[in-house]
Ligand SMILES: C[C@@](CO)(OP(=O)(O)O)[C@H](O)COP(=O)(O)OP(=O)(O)OC[C@H]1O[C@@H](n2ccc(N)nc2=O)[C@H](O)[C@@H]1O
């Protein structure tokens with residue numbers, strides 16, 4: 001085989017509970033990941049060297065060198081296999097860049113799956129998961145897809161049972177937010193508040209809402225400890241969240257480290273209406289509808 005294409009979804013965090021700063025610079029989390037139907041596509045073609053090209057949504061903000069997470073994934077996989085493989089990667093982006101929807105992690109996961117196939121390695125998912133965890137905290141979930149609770153830095157995953165499909169509207173912002181800066185701002189805001197930081201705990205009410213497929217209950221349970229930090233760095237997000245509530249969303253929050261905002265709708269038709277109202281309100285660079293959960297990387 002000399003070409004493999006993999007489609008890979010974005011994520012939204014349904015609960016993001018952030019514990020105290022650890023000695024290694026990371027935070028212990030309870031991170032309820034949910035894969036949604038906004039997809040990047042990564043095509044791997046056999047080559048002698050390693051190269052990457054990026055096109056699509058905000059492609060000009062994505063590195064086309066060794067810093068690209070997909071190339072880093074291919075290099076890590078070749079190293080793991082102990083061979084000097086080469087690949088040319090073509091990434092077609094739809095996931096907003098630096099938007100809190102883990103697009104880079106998704107591309108890394110897709111590259112692992114594509115190169116595993118292209119190079120005929122046949123490595124099991126457990127091996128790919130280990131490589132993924134070294135690439136970034138969100139990469140293991142990007143390999144898994146569906147809905148899952150992440151603990152530790154977010155890399156230790158337990159799949160979650162979901163009793164239905166949920167319909168989402170995403171309000172895209174101008175420009176991105178750096179994940180490390182948002183975590184840093186979260187620490188700063190907490191220190192200024194002078195309150196202790198409790199250990200993160202999974203919301204049982206959220207898991208029950210997911211099991212029941214109950215969108216109204218899920219909307220009431222969405223939470224993100226990084227939201228105050230994202231709002232402090234990007235004041236305009238307060239207006240976006242307010243507009244989503246005013247337009248009848250069942251719930252709304254900043255997606256992960258932001259600045260994308262996610263709104264839950266009652267149905268597909270409600271999501272379409274909500275998206276139109278948000279566009280009309282002029283509080284977003286662009287508005288997308290999507291559903292979740294969806295499977296992880298899929299060879300197409
Ligand atoms: C916030 C979340 C929520 O899912 O994602 P995004 O919304 O950015 O996509 C994740 O925790 C981001 O995961 P990821 O983007 O893979 O982060 P990494 O590369 O592992 O780490 C980037 C930086 O984020 C901070 N970081 C990340 C994870 C974690 N548990 N604690 C942290 O403090 C650290 O400062 C680290 O240097």
Ligand SMILES: Nc1ncnc2c1ncn2[C@@H]1O[C@H](COP(=O)(O)OP(=O)(O)O)[C@@H](O)[C@H]1O
Pocket residue numbers: 061062063067068069070091096097098099100101102103104105107108176177179257258
């Ligand atoms: N394949 C990739 N796709 C997107 N961003 C990438 C990629 N590789 C490296 N990056 C860099 O990673 C940063 C974070 O991107 P991304 O994963 O899209 O956002 P987030 O961490 O907010 O979910 C971006 O600033 C971008 O320059």
